[in-house]
Amino acid sequence: MSTLEVSPAAPCSAESVRRIINDFTIQVATVNGSGSQTANSVLMRAIFQMGVPVSGKNMFPSNIAGLPTWFTIRASGHGYIGRKKEVDFLVAMNPETAREDVMNLPAGAAVIYDEPLKLNALRTDVHFYPAPFDKLVAPVCPEPKLRKLVRNMLYDGIIAYLLDIDMEEIRKALITQFGARKAKAAALNLGACQAGYEYASKNLPKTDPFSVERMNETAGKIIIDGNSAAAMGCMFAGVTVVTWYPITPSSSLVETLIGYLKRHRVDKETGKATYAVVQAEDELASIGMAIGAGWGGARSMTSTAGPGISLMSEIVGLGYYAEIPAVIFDVQRVGPSTGLPTRTAQGDLLSTALLSHGDTKHPMYFPSSPDECFTMAGEAFDLAEKFQTPVFVMLDLDLGMNNWMSDPFEYPTKPLDRGKVLAAEDLERLGGFARYKDVDGDGVGYRTLPNTSHPGAAYFTRGSGHNDRAAYSEREDDYVNNMDRLNRKFESIRGAMLKPVVDSHPEAKIGLVYEGTSRYAVEESRDQIRREHGVETSSLRLRGYPFTHELVDFIRKHDRVYIVDQNRDAQLLALMRLEFDPADIARLHSIRYYGGLPLDARTISDEIVRQEGL
Amino acid sequence: MSTTLTPPPPKKINRIGLEVLSYKGGKTTLCAGCGHNSVSERLIEVFYEMGIEPWKVAKFSGIGCSSKSPAYFLNLAHGFNSVHGRMPAVATGAILANRGILGIGITGDGDTASIGLGQFMHLLRRNLPLIYVIENNGVYGLTKGQFSATADLNSTLKTGVINDLPPFDCCSLALEWGATFVARTFSGDKRQLTAILKAAVSHNGLSVIDVISPCVTFNDHVGSTKSYTYMKDHEEPLHEVDFVPHFEDITVDIAEGEVQDVKMHDGSTLRLRKLDRNYNATGKFDALIALNEAEKKGEVLTGVLYVNPDKPNFLDMLNLDDAPLATLPESKVRPSRAALDELMEELR
Structure with missing residues (x-):
């Protein structure tokens, strides 16, 4: 019945x-x-x-x-x-x-x-x-x-x-x-x-x-899913070691990447692969391999979803503390636990930003479109190697697995940034190096790769306490100095992070802050609010974490700022609470959706109308 | 007073002109008499004697007393003391990234047989070119003396606690899971350990070396089956192990009795002078049977249990470029603009 x-x-x-x-x-x-x-x-x-x-x-x-x-x-x-x-x-x-x-x-x-x-x-x-x-x-x-x-x-x-x-x-x-x-x-x-x-x-x-009536709004555009776009971005970013463990909704990222690599990254003369792809036994192994490969000098990556992120926690902490580059794609699905594996969410923001025990924090990119999946993959590899740290690219199921219209991707012209790596000649010239010494004031030391033919090349990498010469240390001053330098490094990362996309309306008292696929719902909702209530809004779309100063500037320009979250606990807002002044936090309001479906404009509009009393 | 000056004796150097000093590590912080220190000393000798450039070596470890030891040999080699039980993954990544590395992983029985058992199995399956040394003392030393998964049934802790669970035999497991080089030895047996390590250096694939390495602090008492006394009484060598590197002439060592020569991938020879005439080190089932029989008799069988120099290693299976992936130039790792155009055209 x-x-x-x-x-x-x-x-x-x-x-x-x-x-x-x-x-x-x-x-x-x-x-x-x-x-x-x-x-x-x-x-x-x-x-x-x-x-x-x-x-x-x-x-x-x-x-x-x-x-x-x-x-x-x-x-x-x-x-x-x-x-x-x-x-x-x-x-x-x-x-x-x-x-x-x-x-x-x-x-x-x-x-x-x-x-x-x-x-x-x-x-x-x-x-x-x-x-x-x-x-x-x-x-x-x-x-x-x-x-x-x-x-x-x-x-x-x-x-x-x-x-x-x-x-x-x-x-x-x-x-x-x-x-x-x-x-x-x-x-x-x-x-x-x-x-x-x-x-x-x-x-x-x-x-x-x-x-349907013919229009001319799609000429030259392509149709692609975010996972494939990210995969393509990885290939053109020169990825060399790819490790993974199958998990919905991220599997197709690496599966597609394997196809691209087979086509475009096998040396035509030698028939040899300029990449390695390993399907690991679990996510502990896939992140372990990615970190090992990053240490060995490869552009390494892995791709996973929430449960995998949880499993990777310990080794990501090692990557942070021992300062090893790797790129981790998180195609987010609904948690906690197994959750709804085939539904979309942005529920890993908080746990990923602070993944692992002790004081840790990690940069994240927030692509909102296939085009950004492509470009941010490249950005992430550069950032990881430049700052010698694990970097996350936060897709969600909606972006990763659905097909999207997109402008065709532009060929990357910026050379690969391989970061501060000393070769044998450099060591000969310098007469030695201290792995974790902040020579340049940006918190980033110089590293060497194994198999560098020089007696001064070696250093010992460890997840235990160390001084700036990479020697084991339990000394209070060594520990504090190291942690403070890591903080300076995080500030340097902040300076290098992609700026948000801001659309300010001069009369707007309300601002909307969001990331990733919330973009489409927010853009449409702003039109709805304008059309139906005559209210103008401003918007700021975050493209990465750590947040840059544009976000605080934006918050201060508006009476009320709505932070759009695709999770129950307002995780994006929570990240702001961790670092902003109470006066700025007081302006923040939350709009949350966590039903597992892609966010829609009406949900946002209804919440704004309710909270604003329109 | 003599007026003649005697020149200082020439410094002893190896075939690439390095002194043994170039192979030393930091001062050990392990207990005096720890079997692990003997392993570090043998490694220093082996790399020195074989004339390996120390900066070509990369040392990997997990967590535990054993995992500290990479700091105590080859200071001129990169080292990576990673996470408990996950050294195989870290080493896999590093070797994929940088195939010029001669990798050596030092683990213990906690790392290999408990927390990292899964990674150990998969490492075997992949036949990664890596020397994998298990410094096996049957006890958790760094956390002050708990049983590990290799502790023998009914063996006792110093506190009198009796182990009521059967042990994993890492060599049997390695054989089952597809290892291409499996050896067991005793940290106190200098000659055998040295020869086995040298053969492992020449092996094209994963070499598993289970070294019974007594813990003098927590597991060297009566009732322990991983003590010096027990090992001296119960070690049963399969053969005398000799190793002739490819740069030496094999004819220098003409053996008597029954000898099994195994030609290693790099042209060197592993020479096994058999004590048990029926033992065949290239037969996996012979090895499993021998281990099983020794266990029944309460003996610890040592020597090269199995070697298969022909199976392709993981890098061969992946058809990797001959140059290390880490340092391939941008021109080799970023496809052309035409490649992107072609992909875009397919998506229109």
Whole structure:
């Protein structure tokens, strides 16, 4: 028995609706493992090819097959690519969730569904488009085993007809999806798509208001997920040792990287690899290898998610204290513990910033787009080697695993910054060195690599107390001097950290501070607040930690500053509390979302309206 | 008064012109008589005698008394005293980064058989080129005398506590998990330890050397099976181990009796003058059986238990560039602009 009730609303008719162009969300509800990913990607790409800004978000279970999955595609002529809460166009393919999916729709939405589900009996205020999927798929897919997969392409055809998506764009998207080598599979899928289109054109008169119209907002852009973008960034940053342990949602970062490296980093003359990738036995080993490799002079990295970060804690502390570079990607998911492995959050900020026992702190980058995943990967490797310390790049599942529209990446022109490394010639000239001596006043000593052919090259690295010559020491003054120098180094890192992106409105009394994927929801929310309440806001998007002075300046310019957090405990705000003056902290307010879905603009707007009393 | 001056005796140097002083380490802080100090002394001799450039060596360790010892030999080599039980991962990363390194890892029974057992297994699986010395005393010294996982069943602590759990035999485990060089020796057996270490230097892969190294403070009493007395009474050598480096002529040492010569990867020879005529050091199952039988008899079998010089090491498996990855120039590690353009085009 369903607990859902039919909302009493006006019945839908074709006459009563206005047209809504390039501003809607399609949600495809399926069962995971049913092969709907191709149909969804093709649909998203076809809209993209028509020049309309689009985003796709996969809400999937932590499971291989048989559980509900929702894929949402948002088309927005305004360029809003964050999640939108309301679904306008539902494709109900999962009998398990179909009733609830339909009942959750706003009035005026449209539903494509498999005819036997008889969903049209549920409501009168939405537009229903029934189609006999099984009957339609049989003639276009003679091989019964493939029907389950090809079946999904039928809804692409039906949607193409109803939303006025050019079938030629669907065909092109299919070819891109399958590549030239799988032309047969592309043809089979296109056949199903055409069958859906024809069925709809003959049997489904359009009554809903939604449609796609060609624009020119996506020319030259690419579609890519954040993990792949970060992987590409690593390759062009000259990564040489990659260690990892599989974990959702970060696995695809290294898996994609392996593909790129095989293509572009095997020496053409010798056939030898200019990189090493090791799938470790666990995250203790993957971070241990990354730190060992960083010590040995490699550009080393690992990639993980929250549970892996927890496991890496001890060795990250070693990296901090012994001053060893490594880059760690954290593609955040919902914690604590196993949490919701396939849902998104920004819940590792506090634990990562201060990861490991004793006094430790670590720089973090906050990419908000594939483009920034690419560039910040490069920044992170430079920062790690320049400051000889572990550096974190904080993605989240939404950024890492979903497909995003992006400007194409620019080729990095800045030479790799390998930091302060003394070669044999330098040692000959200098007559020796003290590993942890602050020669330059920036808190960063000079290091040597093992296998440097000079009798003065060696030093002893340890996670135990040491003096500036790297000798074991338990002396109070040695310990304090060392810890104070590490603090100076952290201040130097602050000076080198990427500045935030500030958008100040001269009249704004309210400011919004956020990082990463909160960007899209915040940008849209600011428009909502302006449009619906006539209130201007300013915004500051953080691109890294430690915070730079621009953040304090921004806070002081506004009466109230809302810190947007995708976690329960306001972790970004908590990091500010650790270092700001009470007067500045008093201006800070919190907006938090921690439901596991990508943050949407309405959630932020509602909170601002509530807290501001608008 | 004599008027003739006698010239000072020429300083003794090795084949690359270095004195033994160049191979020394810092002053040990371990207890006087600790077996670990003998291992450090042997390492100094071995690297000196083989004429290895000390700055080519990198020393790795975890945490514990054993892990302190890299500070007590080869001051001219880089050292890394890392985290308890995680030395294998750190060494793996460093050697991948910098393949010119001759890596030596010093661990103890706590590091290898307890907290780091998993990393030890996976290290074996990868056959990383590394000399892996277990300074095995069956006891946690640095935390003042608790049993380790290699302490024998029914052995006693100084406090009288009896061990009621069976031990791990690191050599048997190493054999099971795919080791390519497994040896057991006793820190007090200078000649055997030296020969085994030299062979390990020449081995192309991971060499596991389990050195029974008595703890004079916490585990050298009656009732301990890792004491000097027990080892002197129960050590059962399989063979006399000789090692002839590639730069020496093997004919200098013509042996009598049954001899097994193993040709090492670098052209040197590991010569095993068999005491047990049936023992074959290239047979993994022979080794496992021998260990099993010795255990039943309460003997500690020493010597090179197994060697396989032919299995590819981890760097070969990864098809790594011949030059160290650490110092590859930017031109080799950053693909061209055309490569990025091509990738972008595929995503449009």
